[in-house]
Amino acid sequence: MSDNTTNNLIYRIALTLLPGIGHVSARKLVSHIGSPEELFREKKSALMKIPGIGENIAGVFSNTAEYFKRAEEELAFIEDNNIRTYFFTDDDYPFRLSQCSDSPILLYTSGNADLNSTHIVSIVGTRKATDYGREMCRTIIEGLTEMNVMIVSGLAYGIDTSAHKFALDYGLPTVGVLAHGLDRIYPSVNSQMSQRMLLNGGLVTEFMSNTEPDRENFPMRNRIIAGLADATIVIEAGNKGGALITADIANSYNRDVFAVPGRVSDTYSEGCNNLIKTNRAALIQKADDISYIMGWDKQKKRKEPAQQKLFLQLDPDEESIVNLLEKNGECSIDKLCIESGLSTGRIATGLLNLECEGLVKSLPGKIYKLQA
Numbered sequence: 001m002s003d004n005t006t007n008n009l010i011y012r013i014a015l016t017l018l019p020g021i022g023h024v025s026a027r028k029l030v031s032h033i034g035s036p037e038e039l040f041r042e043k044k045s046a047l048m049k050i051p052g053i054g055e056n057i058a059g060v061f062s063n064t065a066e067y068f069k070r071a072e073e074e075l076a077f078i079e080d081n082n083i084r085t086y087f088f089t090d091d092d093y094p095f096r097l098s099q100c101s102d103s104p105i106l107l108y109t110s111g112n113a114d115l116n117s118t119h120i121v122s123i124v125g126t127r128k129a130t131d132y133g134r135e136m137c138r139t140i141i142e143g144l145t146e147m148n149v150m151i152v153s154g155l156a157y158g159i160d161t162s163a164h165k166f167a168l169d170y171g172l173p174t175v176g177v178l179a180h181g182l183d184r185i186y187p188s189v190n191s192q193m194s195q196r197m198l199l200n201g202g203l204v205t206e207f208m209s210n211t212e213p214d215r216e217n218f219p220m221r222n223r224i225i226a227g228l229a230d231a232t233i234v235i236e237a238g239n240k241g242g243a244l245i246t247a248d249i250a251n252s253y254n255r256d257v258f259a260v261p262g263r264v265s266d267t268y269s270e271g272c273n274n275l276i277k278t279n280r281a282a283l284i285q286k287a288d289d290i291s292y293i294m295g296w297d298k299q300k301k302r303k304e305p306a307q308q309k310l311f312l313q314l315d316p317d318e319e320s321i322v323n324l325l326e327k328n329g330e331c332s333i334d335k336l337c338i339e340s341g342l343s344t345g346r347i348a349t350g351l352l353n354l355e356c357e358g359l360v361k362s363l364p365g366k367i368y369k370l371q372a
Contacts, residue, residue, distance in 0.1 A: 111202020143287020
């Protein structure tokens, strides 16, 4: 890690430690000032001129020695443990998560996961999974192997553990989102499995080392689970709990939500059935239901080379993408999502279809342009 990168990272870590400054405020400050380093060097009077930033927030930058000391300790942990960080202004920050206004400004990751994979789904559910829930989880993940979907979950007991285990069994990359730092695994029973995940996937958290898995951290963790994915799948959930919180968050992000139904008398199907009944989730029974609703089934169809076609039949999503690329030239997925109003899943599917047609070319940094 270069001195320049190290210096930048210390300021980034220190920013997350300041009291009273959440992710939304931090974004606003950085967008107005330019960078965390410039932010810490700015005068209090200048910070107070930023809309929504009052004297209390501006004042926390006056005495920051203890925060920089802790940031230096975390930097040493990062370097010793080969941990990668993503700041929200980085080009490779997960683009799906970047569309969520409350997403973490800084992520810590280990492993080799591509957090910008073409297809990502989150799977959540009860910690007291039944045989039915585990079998449905296995069946769905097996069906997703044809599309090489990345599986995200929370590494908790029950459905989370089953999702990670079956993903590993079927060779799919899988990512565990933690409610604590990367210096531990909770529950510890999943420690061995987490080591396997580092070889094909990894671990993600917004929390620094020495952070305990406290109760209040789990709802924060859930927004990352929802934000990283194109869609969230709920497999068994009671009438309240973290799985339903994650589903509600995914809906608030305008992401697709799916639920596996169960018998009306089953305690751990009550939440799923209610999600379906209240139109907060689509009913699914197998992986093909997901691929059809998401439009991923189109990728299974063989397409003729573009030069052999006199007329190309584009669906509305693809036509919107082509029009935007004609208008703007090279575009990131973020920009395409913002200007089209389409979800990340629909944009990603449309781009992949257009690449197969030979109409669109992918460039480094998740940038796309029309083929010449």
